[in-house]
Amino acid sequence: MSQPHDILFSTLADPTRRAIFERLCRDGDQxxxxxxxxxxxxxxxxSKHLAVLKRAxxxxxxxxxxxxxxxxxxxxxxxxxxxxxxxxxxxQSRFDDLEDLLRRMDQ
Amino acid sequence: MSQPHDILFSTLADPTRRAIFERLCRDGDQxxxxxxxxxxxxxxxxSKHLAVLKRAxxxxxxxxxxxxxxxxxxxxxxxxxxxxxxxxxxxQSRFDDLEDLLRRMDQ
DNA sequence: CCAATCAATAACTGTCGAGTTATATGATGT
DNA sequence: ACATCATATAACTCGACAGTTATTGATTGG
Numbered sequence: 001m002s003q004p005h006d007i008l009f010s011t012l013a014d015p016t017r018r019a020i021f022e023r024l025c026r027d028g029d030q031x032x033x034x035x036x037x038x039x040x041x042x043x044x045x046x047s048k049h050l051a052v053l054k055r056a057x058x059x060x061x062x063x064x065x066x067x068x069x070x071x072x073x074x075x076x077x078x079x080x081x082x083x084x085x086x087x088x089x090x091x092q093s094r095f096d097d098l099e100d101l102l103r104r105m106d107q
Numbered sequence: 108m109s110q111p112h113d114i115l116f117s118t119l120a121d122p123t124r125r126a127i128f129e130r131l132c133r134d135g136d137q138x139x140x141x142x143x144x145x146x147x148x149x150x151x152x153x154s155k156h157l158a159v160l161k162r163a164x165x166x167x168x169x170x171x172x173x174x175x176x177x178x179x180x181x182x183x184x185x186x187x188x189x190x191x192x193x194x195x196x197x198x199q200s201r202f203d204d205l206e207d208l209l210r211r212m213d214q
Numbered sequence: 215c216c217a218a219t220c221a222a223t224a225a226c227t228g229t230c231g232a233g234t235t236a237t238a239t240g241a242t243g244t
Numbered sequence: 245a246c247a248t249c250a251t252a253t254a255a256c257t258c259g260a261c262a263g264t265t266a267t268t269g270a271t272t273g274g
Contacts, residue, residue: 221270
């Protein structure tokens with residue numbers, strides 16, 4: 001029962017973690033240190049959040065010397081967009097069904 | 108720091124709760140009993156999930172005799188779409204590579 | 215009125231996960 | 245080789261929350 005968007009929702013549900021992801025979207029490639037500097041939590045906490053984001057495919061890491069740079073992988077958001085479109089589609093199709101029914105009742 | 112999409116993400120993060128919302132999108136108006144029948148959890152659990160969905164603005168309730176009908180409020184998903192668009196915007200301003208994602212969002 | 219039904223609330227329990235500090239791993243410069 | 249810096253992992257704590265059963269409140273039919 002664990003769809004791809006399942007992992008996305010739970011990964012992005014945490015405000016601290018989502019803020020990290022947003023920062024990576026906004027400002028691009030960042031080191032763990034740079035992210036920690038504004039995260040409001042300890043460095044290990046940031047590292048754990050990054051690990052979760054990585055498992056969800058939302059970030060990539062790149063090692064450069066003793067630093068690790070992380071960057072956002074925006075295409076990982078696709079299932080989220082798909083899910084939203086699907087919900088909208090259900091809604092629309094029921095609306096169409098209703099219109100269809102009303103049209104039948106009119107004639 | 109609690110933005111509107113913050114509540115949406117955490118509300119939709121729970122699989123059981125999201126399944127209830129999906130059901131309401133797919134099949135429209137449902138009673139608590141009908142939702143409980145397929146939720147896989149107890150009736151009180153369903154009621155609590157519905158209360159959370161309602162606080163997030165994702166559902167409306169309508170009392171009819173001793174039953175309560177719930178229905179999805181799809182427009183409440185707007186902040187989610189906005190957030191995704193914003194992330195895509197950040198990304199796009201730095202790269203030009205997300206045709207695939209944009210195609211999904213356009214449909 | 216009484217019994218039954220539907221939903222919500224109360225009270226409680228257990229689990230999960232986000233945070234901490236402490237430590238390990240690994241790269242760099244002197 | 246050594247001291248230092250950057251990140252990851254370990255071990256632990258604590259609170260939030262999803263689930264349970266039991267109960268209450270409200271509505272309907274006999």
